[in-house]
Amino acid sequence: MTYRLNRDIPLADALRCTAREEITASLDALQQRPGEEAVHEVRKHCKKMRALLRLVRAQIPDCYRIENAHYRALANSLSGTRDAVSIRDALLMLAPPERFPNTFAFLQQNAKTQTDPEALAAAAEMLRQGLSRIDNWPLAQLHWRHTKHGYRQGYRRARKALSRARAEAGLEQYHELRKRVKDHWYHCRLLQDTWREATPRSAPLKQMAQALGDWRDLKLLCALLSRHSQSFSGELIPVINTAQERIVKLRGEVKQLGRTLFTEHTPHCKKNSPRRRARENKS
Template identity: 30%
Template sequence: MPFRFRPSDDTVEAGFRRIACETLDGALALVRERAAPDEDLIHQVRRACKAMRGLLRLVRPAFPAWRTENAAFRDIGAALSGTRDRRVLGETIELLARDAGDDISPAALAALRTALTGEAARTAGRTAALLDGCAAPLLAARVRAESWSLTDHGKAALLPGLRQTYRKARRAMATLAALDGSPAESAASHEWRKQVKYHWQHMRLLRSLAPDHAGDRIAPADRLGDLLGERHDLDMLLDRIGAQAHALPDPAAAALLSALARKRIARLMRKARRVGEDLFEDKPSAFIRHWHFEDSPA
């Protein structure tokens, strides 16, 4: 279903409720129908929760209940995060193994993978229970969404939140640049990624109201989010290697994986900076002046 406001929405508030209810209906259908492997369903439900948080941030200044509702979707997503970590750790190890070639033997790689994903793997048998557990909070949010209300209308309900998230993404980019090479860099990169993802959600939401502005930004924002997401996965693996260094079966292989991860992070960040500098070139005041909605809801 389209995740966007429509010119045909009677009001921004009506469009806000419609998008929320459609997104939550989709998530509930995933939980109830179980038409895919549980791990895939968990990934899709987490994506729906992130989409909801992006929607809430767009109208945040005009939505008095935003803090409570944002926390509800954050908590649902957090409860499902363990299965994501297990899958991503394994995929990231395999990615680096391709870079390593013959420098890591299959036996050493298998032993490292077992050691590094073992803690997360204990969640594997709990996926069905995790899906069952998120059904009630999703349904409760769906019921609440039918009566959500905004304190502003038209572009006044949309532009302040759009500007706020753009400003946060731009500031997070600058913070990361200032921390280049410091121990705090990975946390700053993760924060930038979160704000970029929210900005991407906003472009998706507004693409029918302002196609000339939002439409051109969707692909680069998505690309930047992917680059920073891969960097986050590599950081997570580096953290796991560091935390378990004393117990890993092949320290030399682990050290090689770490070196390859850092090398790959450097490449990713060069690309991310180029995309980010183009995407967030304008100051927030200049960025928001470009936005004029044609045939937008009241």
């Protein structure tokens, strides 16, 4: 499955096709993958659905509000499981389990206890409800030119979030920046057949989003371990110190990528010609 709008068909059809693919992939993950992986996949596809809708939100404001709230609630219903897994994986990113065995055992158990089969079943039902509404989305008046506004708006929101994070590099600011960077990254992926500038931005935006996610997970790891410091005799300080070293490096990476990716106030949008699209599709 490719997260990419087909430029050779009307925009309404392309949006519906991509939306169905995302929901179908989510339902397949719930049926075929273990709990942790299923949760990760469903939340990822919910974010991609919201980015898809956000691309044309100015033209479908009422539909956007309903559908965005639906997929936000769906993702949030699984956030406890995902955060616990992300924190455990943040430790594994720093060191193998045997280096900090007590800490790893605690985080592994925490991740297992957060898995909720009822939440997964409820998520599947919400996905089926969302799928049933796609044909009724009011997309008849949409044209490909409308994607330029959505693309530029997503860029400007990410740029503003970057400015706020530079002024105050707290957990809330970096979390918001990550969401906005991911939206812009998803828009670049969706529009790689439409706007020439979108394709080369995808890889560095993905890198920036990953760095922001790793930064957040490490901050959550440090906060959680500090609240349970009595359980990790001899391990807490080495874990925190190792995490802080990595956090500093990630902040530097985010700053560098931000300077490269968000220099313009408003990005240029040059059309991708059919011939150029054909060449890129072959490559």
